[in-house]
Amino acid sequence: MNVGAKGLVACLVAASLAAAIYVLVGLHDVIATPPGRQASGADAAADREVGGVPDVSVLLRTADPAHGARIFGQCAACHSIGRGGPDLDGPNLYGVLGGPVGRRRSRYAYTAALRQTGGIWDFGRMDAWLAHPRKVVPSTSMSFAGLPDARDRADVIAYINAQGSNLPIP
Numbered sequence: 074m075n076v077g078a079k080g081l082v083a084c085l086v087a088a089s090l091a092a093a094i095y096v097l098v099g100l101h102d103v104i105a106t107p108p109g110r111q112a113s114g115a116d117a118a119a120d121r122e123v124g125g126v127p128d129v130s131v132l133l134r135t136a137d138p139a140h141g142a143r144i145f146g147q148c149a150a151c152h153s154i155g156r157g158g159p160d161l162d163g164p165n166l167y168g169v170l171g172g173p174v175g176r177r178r179s180r181y182a183y184t185a186a187l188r189q190t191g192g193i194w195d196f197g198r199m200d201a202w203l204a205h206p207r208k209v210v211p212s213t214s215m216s217f218a219g220l221p222d223a224r225d226r227a228d229v230i231a232y233i234n235a236q237g238s239n240l241p242i243p
């Protein structure tokens with residue numbers, strides 16, 4: 074092969090690589106952008122998607138705490154959330170994020186199952202709990218089926234976070 078032919082081959086290889094990258098990036102944008110949401114941050118979101126739904130830490134960036142406050146209406150039968158509020162059927166939730174699981178309220182009778190879970194309420198754990206409490210702690214006394222919509226959960230978590238916790242959004 075002479076020098077000219079080598080150059081031509083190199084050019085063709087580079088051109089087809091560029092075309093392949095173009096197609097992949099284009100497809101990636103289509104897949105990563107959820108309907109109705111801006112494309113901004115879509116790359117980061119795509120890194121942490123589970124089954125097509127962005128991770129809670131991604132959803133929290135665009136969460137709506139005012140909508141979360143309305144969803145909290147489903148919790149309010151059993152939980153107060155104001156500072157110094159009473160324990161009802163469930164414990165008061167002021168400052169629950171960042172607090173220990175099943176141990177924060179010393180006068181509240183948590184189930185042994187929740188107490189023995191250990192660890193702290195971070196965003197991921199709270200998301201799993203609110204999706205399906207019995208899946209996280211099978212014998213919990215929290216008789217609430219769960220919030221199936223990941224955005225509803227992110228919104229209510231944003232609202233809860235604003236009540237005494239204020240953990241930084243990751």
Ligand code: HEC
Nearest residue numbers: 147148151162163174175177183184187213214215216217
């Ligand atoms: C029917 C009553 C009921 C409803 C409705 C309910 N909960 Fe609970 N919740 C409980 C009970 C009871 C516990 C204690 C569970 C245990 O000890 O196993 C609990 C525990 C919790 C805890 C753990 C608190 C801690 O200190 O570790 C969180 C967080 C929580 N609930 C959030 C919520 C949110 C948010 C909602 C609404 C989306 C909700 N709950 C709806 C009854 C309820």
